[in-house]
Amino acid sequence: MSVERLSPLIYRVRETDLDGACREREWDAATAEHMVGRVIGRADRRLARGEEPGCLIDPATDATGRLVLRRQHFFFTGRGDEVRQQWRTWEMEPVARPTLSPRQAEDLRAVAGSRHWPGGDYSKPQVAGAVLQVNTIGTREEQRVDCSGFYSLPPAAWRRLVDKGWLWFPSGRVTVQEPVRVTVAGRVALALREHQTRTSAPVGYIKPADHPNREIARSGLIGPWRKGGRVYDGTSFVVCSAGCFQGRCLDSRNLAQAEARGHRAEVVLLALGASQEQAKRAGARARAGSSAAYA
Ligand SMILES: [Zn+2]
Numbered sequence: 001m002s003v004e005r006l007s008p009l010i011y012r013v014r015e016t017d018l019d020g021a022c023r024e025r026e027w028d029a030a031t032a033e034h035m036v037g038r039v040i041g042r043a044d045r046r047l048a049r050g051e052e053p054g055c056l057i058d059p060a061t062d063a064t065g066r067l068v069l070r071r072q073h074f075f076f077t078g079r080g081d082e083v084r085q086q087w088r089t090w091e092m093e094p095v096a097r098p099t100l101s102p103r104q105a106e107d108l109r110a111v112a113g114s115r116h117w118p119g120g121d122y123s124k125p126q127v128a129g130a131v132l133q134v135n136t137i138g139t140r141e142e143q144r145v146d147c148s149g150f151y152s153l154p155p156a157a158w159r160r161l162v163d164k165g166w167l168w169f170p171s172g173r174v175t176v177q178e179p180v181r182v183t184v185a186g187r188v189a190l191a192l193r194e195h196q197t198r199t200s201a202p203v204g205y206i207k208p209a210d211h212p213n214r215e216i217a218r219s220g221l222i223g224p225w226r227k228g229g230r231v232y233d234g235t236s237f238v239v240c241s242a243g244c245f246q247g248r249c250l251d252s253r254n255l256a257q258a259e260a261r262g263h264r265a266e267v268v269l270l271a272l273g274a275s276q277e278q279a280k281r282a283g284a285r286a287r288a289g290s291s292a293a294y295a
Pocket residue numbers: 194195196240241242243244245263267
């Protein structure tokens with residue numbers, strides 16, 4: 001019996017070399033895993049030694065699920081000891097938009113949280129990931145992805161997730177006991193879904209007595225922005241669907257939006273396995289909107 005093989009394309013990539021030459025590439029799940037893992041691992045090793053990371057990964061600050069990998073190179077210009085730095089970049093555009101249905105999110109979360117005994121060998125330590133199993137129902141065989149906790153994905157569900165580029169078989173082979181894991185694109189989509197951010201419109205010009213903030217309403221205190229009995233309130237709340245901010249408000253909506261951008265970048269980096277320090281740095285770049293600095 002021949003074994004079905006699966007290695008779907010999950011990212012279209014624009015690679016820009018040091019000389020500025022661009023190439024279009026297509027990455028499957030294994031290539032994306034390797035490249036993202038390499039950049040994150042290298043950056044974390046260097047940060048742990050107290051050095052500059054030299055490699056950066058920046059998630060797009062919108063909901064497109066794009067990632068940009070950057071690797072720094074130094075070279076002599078030929079004029080004395082003058083050194084220049086340049087960045088080689090890979091702009092990764094997911095093949096499928098990262099919009100998960102509630103059911104798809106639940107399925108991906110189940111696979112991500114699953115552990116199994118490799119090859120069904122209970123004497124070995126458990127490893128991360130779900131496994132493919134074949135259930136026989138009457139005369140019919142059904143391939144299901146078995147997760148921890150009696151949760152399993154029926155064939156149509158897991159095949160759709162593989163087609164979308166969110167699940168993959170690291171071996172590429174669709175056979176019994178093969179491990180199944182969430183791809184880079186799947187982890188990004190899940191993080192963006194779990195941390196949907198919103199900012200509130202500022203209150204604007206308002207009489208102190210009408211202010212939604214009771215402190216201000218009670219005191220009737222008008223700040224330095226007094227305008228004919230009205231006070232300008234530019235504060236904007238930033239809210240994350242996962243409850244990360246807990247009623248955080250900033251002085252202006254621009255600042256609140258920057259905070260939301262930074263938060264999304266941080267949670268994507270953490271979902272990809274980066275350290276807190278590396279995630280925090282990506283968050284700071286997203287807040288500052290500094291990606292132009294590498295153009
Ligand atoms: Zn959050």
